[in-house]
C-alpha cells in the first residue's frame with residue numbers, strides 16, 4: 001500500500017512536470033474553453049427565448065456544459081500519453097522495475113482528474129466574467145469540481161485501457177472522434193432536456209456526461225442537492241468501474257507482450 | 258552465488274504465432290560479460306526480455322541474480338538493470354529527474370538518491386547536461402543516460418539490448434571501458450546483444466550465437482574460432498553457424514584494424 005501511494009505520487013509528479021513543459025498544450029487547454037464559452041455563448045444566445053427552455057441566460061446555462069465538455073475531451077486524450085510510453089520503451093523500462101503496476105495507471109488517472117479540476121476553475125472564472133452567477137456558492141463550486149474530475153478520471157481510465165489494448169494512436173483518435181460529439185450532444189450540455197426529443201432524453205439518462213452536466217448545473221445554481229449527491233455517487237461508481245476495466249486491460253497487455 | 262544467469266530450454270511463441278524461442282539454454286557467471294549474437298529476428302531481444310521479467314516464457318526455467326524469473330519476478334527486478342533496444346527515458350524530464358525517479362522506483366533509500374544520482378551522472382559524463390531535458394540530448398548522450406538508468410540500483414546483473422547501435426566509435430569505446438570497470442569493481446554480470454563483430458570479439462568473455470530461436474554455438478571467442486579452423490575470424494564462425502555474414506561490423510574502436 002505504501003509503495004503504491006508513493007509510486008503513484010512520484011509518477012504523478014512526472015506527468016505534471018511533462019504537462020507544464022509543453023507550453024502549446026497549456027495554451028490550447030486554456031484557450032479552447034474560452035473560445036467555446038464565447039463562441040457557443042454568442043451562437044446560441046437566443047435559444048433561451050424558446051418557450052420551455054427554462055434557464056434565464058444562456059451563459060449561465062452553458063458554463064457548466066463547457067466545464068463538463070472540457071473534462072470529457074481533455075481526459076479522453078489521456079491514453080495518447082501511455083501509447084507514447086509504449087512506443088518509446090518507457091513502459092518496458094518501468095515494468096522491469098519493482099514499481100507498483102497499479103500506480104502506473106492511477107498516476108495517469110489522477111493526473112487527468114487534476115488537470116480537469118484546474119481547467120474547471122478557469123472556466124468558472126471566465127463564465128463569471130461573461131455574466132454567469134454561482135448562487136450555489138463554495139459548496140456548489142466544490143460539487144462542480146467533484147463531478148468534473150470524476151468524469152475526467154473515468155474517461156481517462158477508459159482511454160488508457162483502450163490504448164493498452166489497441167496500442168495504436170489511430171484507433172484512439174478514431175474512437176474519440178466517433179464517441180466524443182454524440183456523448184456531448186446526448187446530454188444537456190447545450191440544450192435543455194425539456195426541448196430534447198424523448199428518445200434522446202432516454203439515452204441521455206445512461207450517459208455519464210449528462211449526469212455530470214446536470215449535477216454541475218444544479219450545483220452552480222444551488223438547487224436539487226439530493227440529485228447532485230446522487231449524480232456524484234454515480235460518477236464515482238463510473239470512475240471506479242472504468243479504473244477496474246483499465247486494470248484488466250493492463251493485465252491483458254502484460255500477458256500479450 | 259556462482260551463476261548470475263542460468264536459463265534452460267526457454268521457449269516462447271508470441272500470440273501472433275511467431276515462434277521466437279525454441280529451447281534456449283546458457284549460463285553467465287558473476288563478473289562475466291556475455292554476448293548474444295545472431296541475425297535479425299533470431300530471438301535475442303526476446304531472451305533478454307524474458308530474463309528481465311518483461312515476457313513470460315511458454316516453457317523452460319530461468320534464474321537471475323539468485324531469483325526465479327517466473328516464480329518470483331519481484332525479487333529479480335530489485336537486482337537487475339535493464340536497458341532496452343529502444344531508449345526508454347522520459348524525454349520531457351531532465352537527466353537528473355529521470356535518474357531520481359528510476360532510483361526511487363528501484364527502491365534506493367530516499368536519503369541516498371541525490372548522491373547516487375550525482376555519482377551516476379559523473380560516471381557517464383553527463384554532469385554538465387544533468388539539468389537539461391533529455392529531448393535536447395544527442396543520441397550518444399541518451400544512450401549513456403540509458404546505461405546510468407540501468408545502474409541506478411547497483412544491480413548484480415545488467416541487461417543491455419544493443420547498447421552501442423548507432424553510437425560513434427569514441428562513445429562506444431567509453432561504454433566498453435565503463436562495462437569493464439564495473440565488472441572489475443563490482444563483479445557485475447552483463448548480458449548484452451550486439452550486431453558488432455568487434456564488440457563480440459573484444460568485449461565479451463563468452464558468446465552465444467543464436468539463430469531461429471536456438472543457441473547454435475557457445476563459448477569464448479577463441480574457442481569458437483578454434484572449432485571452425487586455424488586462422489578463422491569471428492565472421493567465419495558466424496557464417497559457419499548461421500549461413501550469414503555479421504552485419505555492418507562498424508568502425509574499429511580499439512587497435513588498428515581498419516574495416
Ligand SMILES: Nc1ncnc2c1ncn2[C@@H]1O[C@H](COP(=O)(O)OP(=O)(O)OP(=O)(O)O)[C@@H](O)[C@H]1O
Pocket residue numbers: 256257271272273275276277295296297298299300301302303304342
Ligand atoms: N511482441 C511481439 N509480438 C509478436 N512477435 C514478436 C514480438 N517481439 C518479437 N517478435 C518476433 O519474434 C522473433 C524474434 O524477435 P526478437 O526481437 O527477439 O529478435 P532479435 O534477435 O532481437 O532481432 P533484432 O536483431 O532485429 O533485434 C521475430 O520474428 C519477431 O518478429
Ligand SMILES: [Mg+2]
Pocket residue numbers: 301302303342418
Ligand atoms: Mg533485438
